[in-house]
Amino acid sequence: MIMSMNNEFATGVGWTLYPPLSTTLMSLSSLGIVLVIYGLLLLGISSSLTSFNFIVTFIYMKSYNMTLSTMSVYVWSINITTSMLLLVLPVLTGALAMLISDIHFNTSIFNSLFGGDPIFYQHLFWFFGHPEVYILIIPSFGLISMCISGLIQVILFGNISMILAMSCISFIGNIVWAHHMFTVGIINDTRSYFMSVTMIISIPTGSKIFNWLCTYLSINASLLL
Numbered sequence: 001m002i003m004s005m006n007n008e009f010a011t012g013v014g015w016t017l018y019p020p021l022s023t024t025l026m027s028l029s030s031l032g033i034v035l036v037i038y039g040l041l042l043l044g045i046s047s048s049l050t051s052f053n054f055i056v057t058f059i060y061m062k063s064y065n066m067t068l069s070t071m072s073v074y075v076w077s078i079n080i081t082t083s084m085l086l087l088v089l090p091v092l093t094g095a096l097a098m099l100i101s102d103i104h105f106n107t108s109i110f111n112s113l114f115g116g117d118p119i120f121y122q123h124l125f126w127f128f129g130h131p132e133v134y135i136l137i138i139p140s141f142g143l144i145s146m147c148i149s150g151l152i153q154v155i156l157f158g159n160i161s162m163i164l165a166m167s168c169i170s171f172i173g174n175i176v177w178a179h180h181m182f183t184v185g186i187i188n189d190t191r192s193y194f195m196s197v198t199m200i201i202s203i204p205t206g207s208k209i210f211n212w213l214c215t216y217l218s219i220n221a222s223l224l225l
Contacts, residue, residue: 001035001036001039001040001043003035003039004031004032004033004035004036004039005032007031007032011032011033011036012032012033013033016122016125016129017033017036017037017096017099017125018118018121018122018125019099019102019110019111019118019121020110020111020112020118022099022103023099023102023103023110023111033103034100034103037096037099037100038100040092040096041093041096041097044089044090044092044093044096045093047085047089048085048086048089048090050082051082051083051085051086051089052082052086054078054079054082055079055082055083055086058075058078058079058082061075072142072146073142073145073146073156073159073162073163074139074142074143074145074146075142076142076163076166077138077139077141077142077143077166078139078142080138080166080167080170081134081135081138081139081170083170084131084134084135084138084170084173084174085135087131087174088127088128088131088132088135088174089128091124091127091128092124092125092127092128094124095121095124095125095128098110098121098124099121102116119181119184119185122180122181122184123177123178123181126177126178126180126181127174127177129177129180130173130174130176130177130179130180131170131173131174131177133173134169134170134173138166138169138170141162141166141208142166144212145162145208145211145212148212148215148216149215152215152216152219153219154215154218154219156211156215157211157214157215157218158207158210158211158214161207161211162208162211164204165204165205165207165208165211166204166208168201168203168204169201169204169205172197172200172201172204173201175197176194176197176198176201177194178190178194179194179195179198182194
């Protein structure tokens with residue numbers, strides 16, 4: 001991906017790689033777009049293998065009597081994150097493989113002039129792109145929880161509810177991707193669904209804030225007593 005910047009045209013199609021811009025003749029005249037796609041494919045493979053590594057480690061930890069109530073919140077956050085990666089990375093890899101096919105093998109998967117559908121690429125991309133936001137933030141939720149608990153030397157308030165909240169976020173985060181695509185002509189009922197689910201995801205997100213606040217208030221209450 002770094003090598004893609006060391007040529008005359010670089011990438012020049014935006015970070016989303018939307019066709020037809022990423023499959024035009026201008027893109028074919030530069031190695032930039034091809035190098036980016038191959039780089040993302042390699043990153044997807046390496047991230048999938050790393051996710052397998054984490055999940056297998058997690059399973060072996062459970063064999064040492066590490067249960068839902070005793071396992072660290074941070075460990076659970078990593079397990080949830082890697083499970084999401086295994087779900088969404090193959091979709092992105094498939095979309096990139098189709099782009100490569102359109103560029104090198106004269107297919108028309110995303111070419112509307114020959115019966116293709118460029119909106120299909122957007123669905124595939126955002127099915128990965130939106131959960132990626134939570135893939136980045138859920139480990140931080142676990143880390144913040146551990147830091148708050150460790151700094152004030154008390155058990156995290158609602159430990160199991162925190163884990164369940166992160167699980168709900170990961171599940172709902174996988175079914176709201178099209179709220180990035182409200183300008184592509186989605187019908188009203190579909191827009192209403194994605195709008196509603198987007199609002200619902202704020203419930204488990206907000207519950208974690210209450211967990212952190214109650215953890216802080218519990219130490220203050222003990223000092224008062």
